Amino acid sequence: MEYSEKVMEHFARPHNVGKIEDADGVGEVGNAKCGDIMKMYIKVDDGIITDVKFNTYGCASAIATSSMATDMIKGKPVSEALKLTNKAVVEALDGLPAVKIHCSVLAEEAIKAAVKDYYDKNGIEYDKELFKEDSCHYEHHHDA
Amino acid sequence: MKVYADNAATTKLSEKALAAMMPYLTETFGNASSLYDIGQQAHHGVQFARQTVAEVIGADTNEVYFTSGGSEADNWAIKGVAEVMAKKGKKHLITSAFEHHAVLHTMQKLEKDGFEVTYLPVYENGIVKVEDVKNAIREDTALVTIMYANNEIGTIQPIAEIGKVCHEKGVIFHTDAVQAVGHLPINVKEQNIDMLSMSGHKFHGPKGIGALYMRKGIRIPNLIEGGAQEAGKRAGTEAVYAMVGMATALKDANDNLESNMKKMSALRDRLIDGLLKIDSSRLNGDRNCRLPGNVNISFEGVEGESLLLYLDLQGVSASSGSACTSGSLDPSHVLLAIGLPHEVAHGSLRLSLCEANTEEEIDYIIECVPPIIERLRSMSPLWERIQKERGNA
Ligand SMILES: Cc1ncc(COP(=O)(O)O)c(C=O)c1O
Ligand code: FES
Numbered sequence: 001m002e003y004s005e006k007v008m009e010h011f012a013r014p015h016n017v018g019k020i021e022d023a024d025g026v027g028e029v030g031n032a033k034c035g036d037i038m039k040m041y042i043k044v045d046d047g048i049i050t051d052v053k054f055n056t057y058g059c060a061s062a063i064a065t066s067s068m069a070t071d072m073i074k075g076k077p078v079s080e081a082l083k084l085t086n087k088a089v090v091e092a093l094d095g096l097p098a099v100k101i102h103c104s105v106l107a108e109e110a111i112k113a114a115v116k117d118y119y120d121k122n123g124i125e126y127d128k129e130l131f132k133e134d135s136c137h138y139e140h141h142h143d144a
Numbered sequence: 145m146k147v148y149a150d151n152a153a154t155t156k157l158s159e160k161a162l163a164a165m166m167p168y169l170t171e172t173f174g175n176a177s178s179l180y181d182i183g184q185q186a187h188h189g190v191q192f193a194r195q196t197v198a199e200v201i202g203a204d205t206n207e208v209y210f211t212s213g214g215s216e217a218d219n220w221a222i223k224g225v226a227e228v229m230a231k232k233g234k235k236h237l238i239t240s241a242f243e244h245h246a247v248l249h250t251m252q253k254l255e256k257d258g259f260e261v262t263y264l265p266v267y268e269n270g271i272v273k274v275e276d277v278k279n280a281i282r283e284d285t286a287l288v289t290i291m292y293a294n295n296e297i298g299t300i301q302p303i304a305e306i307g308k309v310c311h312e313k314g315v316i317f318h319t320d321a322v323q324a325v326g327h328l329p330i331n332v333k334e335q336n337i338d339m340l341s342m343s344g345h346k347f348h349g350p351k352g353i354g355a356l357y358m359r360k361g362i363r364i365p366n367l368i369e370g371g372a373q374e375a376g377k378r379a380g381t382e383a384v385y386a387m388v389g390m391a392t393a394l395k396d397a398n399d400n401l402e403s404n405m406k407k408m409s410a411l412r413d414r415l416i417d418g419l420l421k422i423d424s425s426r427l428n429g430d431r432n433c434r435l436p437g438n439v440n441i442s443f444e445g446v447e448g449e450s451l452l453l454y455l456d457l458q459g460v461s462a463s464s465g466s467a468c469t470s471g472s473l474d475p476s477h478v479l480l481a482i483g484l485p486h487e488v489a490h491g492s493l494r495l496s497l498c499e500a501n502t503e504e505e506i507d508y509i510i511e512c513v514p515p516i517i518e519r520l521r522s523m524s525p526l527w528e529r530i531q532k533e534r535g536n537a
Contacts, residue, residue, distance in 0.1 A: 011450075011453065012454075012457055014523075017523050018523075028525060032486070032487035032490075032526050032529075033486040033487060034467065034486075035447050035466055035467045035468055035475065035486070035487070035490035036447070036468070037524075037525045037526050038525070039525040054523075055523050055524065055525045055528065056523060056524070056525070057445065057446070057447055057520075057523075057524040057525055057526040057527070058447050058450070058468065059447055059449040059450055059466070059468035059469075060449055060450055060453045062447075062450075062468075063450060063523075
């Protein structure tokens with residue numbers, strides 16, 4: 001197993017690490033038993049994600065995908081952030097080892113969870129289909 | 145600074161071993177079965193190697209069979225005894241819960257073939273109880289196999305006592321001594337060991353060579369049919385350079401055994417004491433009954449792969465029992481076997497030393513680890529939760 005230079009860069013010096021105390025949305029996914037938890041904080045202004053921070057407990061690829069994913073949604077409209085796929089994050093990192101793909105799924109789900117929290121808190125209507133309990137990618141981490 | 149602290153994974157080939165190997169890779173290239181001079185010289189190399197290995201573990205020369213390494217020796221011993229004993233209606237095997245996968249996966253294969261396997265507990269200290277072995281032995285027990293020292297947490301098992309119990313009950317006793325040979329004093333006769341596996345690359349020998357000791361009188365099926373090598377039990381032209389390299393490294397390790405053990409235990413204890421100063425850390429495995437070079441510590445709230453990769457960025461090579469490092473989905477079965485919760489097992493760090501490590505290197509590790517732990521904890525939602533639960537947030 002080998003990490004790309006991009007992954008190592010984002011792992012060695014991750015961007016957007018931290019918390020936002022007065023966040024507009026917070027999402028947490030993963031669990032300690034599996035060895036990974038990702039927590040995302042977003043600040044939204046006029047439908048635009050003006051700031052985003054993360055806290056991650058997990059492997060190098062979990063930290064690198066958190067860093068890359070937060071970079072990719074910063075300054076973007078919320079609706080666009082929702083479209084971010086783990087595949088796009090993996091590509092931006094020049095790939096991940098196959099056994100590490102689930103860590104990138106976690107990043108996608110953490111962003112979705114933060115946006116959902118923002119929608120819920122602000123009474124914004126949304127298509128429930130977008131947030132289906134879709135953690136099956138993740139669950140197989142458990143028992144595969 | 146570069147510090148290699150993963151000697152349980154593999155060790156650096158010693159200069160002495162390399163020098164002893166070179167002639168067999170160059171001028172003395174003959175086949176050890178050939179009758180002319182360079183063949184005979186190669187044959188002498190094989191003899192020297194077998195005799196040396198036998199002497200170090202207190203065996204007779206014709207009780208040592210070379211293999212490709214520890215995994216092969218484990219597989220051969222266990223499957224071989226199982227096959228022979230099954231014919232006598234004995235289809236029960238006893239092992240421990242925290243063996244190396246070379247043993248555990250062999251056991252799982254035999255279970256599929258209809259054998260029954262008892263996995264003895266190793267308790268919080270990582271040590272098998274002799275009493276448990278005694279109680280587990282039945283009329284139909286074919287083999288007891290318990291590792292000499294664990295590869296992850298370094299705990300040393302009561303081998304001589306286990307062997308005694310086995311012999312009292314007439315059961316064959318095998319031990320995977322891959323982590324112990326060259327690091328601890330071993331005498332197969334005094335310690336009631338019937339079969340023992342070893343591997344060259346764990347004591348500064350080359351990779352791809354190991355040996356199985358098998359007491360005279362024990363018969364198992366041949367591993368490879370063909371020529372007369374290894375008494376016809378494992379055919380194939382000998383890798384003389386590898387055998388000689390392993391034997392030379394082993395002899396060197398054995399000649400310096402006491403001073404190496406003393407030096408390494410002092411380094412180990414310094415490292416353990418230094419790292420346990422970190423908040424919410426724990427030593428895994430018995431503190432005293434452990435390999436002179438083994439340190440295994442868990443840090444709550446951090447994940448092991450990140451920890452070891454940050455250490456790598458600082459030049460320190462280590463390993464971890466987290467699920468993320470194994471590429472599998474669960475943390476190390478060894479850490480689970482000693483009762484660690486999953487999340488604590490994920491935060492484990494193994495540092496395994498050799499006699500070439502220095503105090504400066506140990507102090508460098510002790511200096512490197514705390515800021516990494518702090519950094520990982522500062523971004524860990526798990527650590528945040530732990531702190532909240534403890535009322536520290
Ligand atoms: C306890 C134990 N048994 C068996 C092995 C396998 O040895 P080898 O790599 O020589 O096949 C190892 C080393 O990885 C080990 O630590
Ligand atoms: S967090 Fe466990 S493999 Fe990535």
